[in-house]
Amino acid sequence: MTELAFWVIAIVLVSSALAVVLLRNVFRAALLLIVCFFGVAALYITLNADFLAAAQVLIYAGAIGILLLFAIMLTRDLHSGNPFHRLHLPALVLSLLLLATIIGVVIGTDWTTISEVPQVVEMPLDEPTTSYIAIALFDQDNGFVLPFEIASVLLLAALIGAVVLVRREGKD
């Protein structure tokens, strides 16, 4: 059952992602990107990651998707679509090479060698994950507190940078 779900999701995910790259109409590409985001959320559900799936829908499919559509609607010259350039063929060859490498690496590696590495928190498979994620993030002894705090500074810096770039020089 899970396997069937995986393959259905995988096909939807890969085909929508391909369409995002290949479509010339930017608006359609953005809509398909949202489909792609939903696909990732579905993938999380098959992996029992309920919190991540909800966050994926809320943040990516919801917030980022809508922001993207707004940005496209407010942009002029939408009809011309993606600008044409001469590097299509080299880009295609390079991407295919990278894809072949990644597939080769994934198939060629013996992934079963991953033995027990001490985890931040032991998590039972059939329980909601939210509280466990919180423990992993904020645990006093071995949680990911530092990156979390750096992320808050990062957001502040991004905010300040965005304000500077958007406002015009001179009196307002």
Place this chain on the structure above:
Amino acid sequence: MNFWLLSPELSLCGIALAVVLLDLVIEQKKVLAVISVFGLIIPIAFTIALWGEQQASFSGMLVVDNFSLFFKFLILGISALVIISSVDYVKKFARFQGEYYALILFSTGGLMLMCSTGELISIYIALELASISLYALVSFLKDPKSSEAGLKYMILGAISSAVLLLGMAFVFGITGSTHLDQIADKVSTLVSGGQLWDSPALLFGIVLMVAGFGFKIASVPFQMWVPDVYEGAPTPITAFLSVASKAAGFAVILRVFYTAFGIEAISADWGMIFAVLGAISMTLGNVVAIAQTNIKRMLGYSSIAHAGYIMVGLAAISTLGKSGVLFFLAGYALANLGAFIAIIAISNKTGSDEISDYSGMSRRSPVISFILAFCLISLIGIPPTVGFMAKFYIFNAAIQQDLLWLVIIAVLNSTISAYYYLRVVKVIYIGEPLSDEPIPSSIPMRVSLAITSIGVLVLGIYPWIVLRLAETAVVTFP
């Protein structure tokens, strides 16, 4: 959690916040620069007070040892010099001075954290903190060139972050941990049998991580952003990018590769990757630099070449090589900052970065011209400057590891580089001046020029002052 270990970063963030808030009430914006520079003394003092500490906190994510403290001190010093030399430059964006200084400080904080984390996720977030602040700073001038530079830097930076994350994901996938020391344990069991090729995922992860970090240090083939970004960005930010960002990039590479992938079975493999990339970087950087007419672009290509020289030290997997990298970065920071500060002083008056406009500059401003020439000579690597000592030390390390071919390429490259550096010196001293107006220099400019040029000279004669520190710093790694 030991907040004492985090004190340099915490105090730095405090100063950045203070600058942002005081910007609201202070009319005289120069005060903000004074607050930033004198504020930086606090984290510098904490860094010096922590020297000798050898501890990890935040479950191994914050690693405080002499290695990270060496880089923190270097980056804080660079940041202070960049802020001092911006004081005149900021009149170009008078309205956003507070944000300008605050973003430099945030970026400094990110770079410092990059140097002192022992965990991949923290490394990534710290790198993003440094980069996102820099994306904004690069497009601060808001003219077409600066905006183009910012956009290019951001798009290519985002791609390189994605590549880095993919590499980290592969490494995490095969080792099951993001902590460098745990990765090291797992790696030693994974490749105990023989070659890196036995585990393609690990090899691929390492290659992708080299690519991601390679963007930060501007090595081939991830150097394409350098010339445009260096030319378009505000000159003090170009200086900051070329030294601080590069230093932090090398610090992360040293820590990740020596801690996580340091076992002998595979260190020769990634050493060879760095040797080849280094040889290509220096050759490409130096050859293309010859054709440049804009001095910022020329120094951009020169910074690609210098990334190549420093990678010689990475390729020589030995204590000598590691401490050589640290010393080279310190010397390069001094010489390159000195050159850039002189360029800022000159372009504040002439408004041009074209080499042809430097004609006869020695008669308009003998001191600034001399310092610029002196710093360029240090970048070539001619005694009695620090550039000579740095190259001597790092090439010596490579020879002891039987990397003679790499050293020959590096020495040939240094000779090529003499051509375009000395061409600038020739224009300055032999060309006819375009006007008789002298180049004015304010007190902050004089202070920063004096610090860098004295540093270049003193470290060129007594390199031991910093070399000893560099040697104690790299003891951290086996």
